[in-house]
Amino acid sequence: MITEAARAHRESLRRNLQHRLEVARAQGNDKLVRQIEAEAAYLHLM
Known part of the structure; x- marks a missing residue:
């Protein structure tokens, strides 16, 4: 369960x-x- 803070x-x-x-x-x-896109992919944010 993901908390609201998370x-x-x-x-x-x-x-x-x-x-x-x-x-x-x-x-x-x-x-x-490219670096920011890779960071986003790594963090599963975009």
Whole structure:
């Protein structure tokens, strides 16, 4: 059973990764985009 705190924590992580991904894409930083996508996949967030 996932607690509400754990659920909120995962949502916070997901939002943070999404923001980092948007910034990296806006900057044209493809290497960082791939790194963030790999991090998200590892954490099963996106």
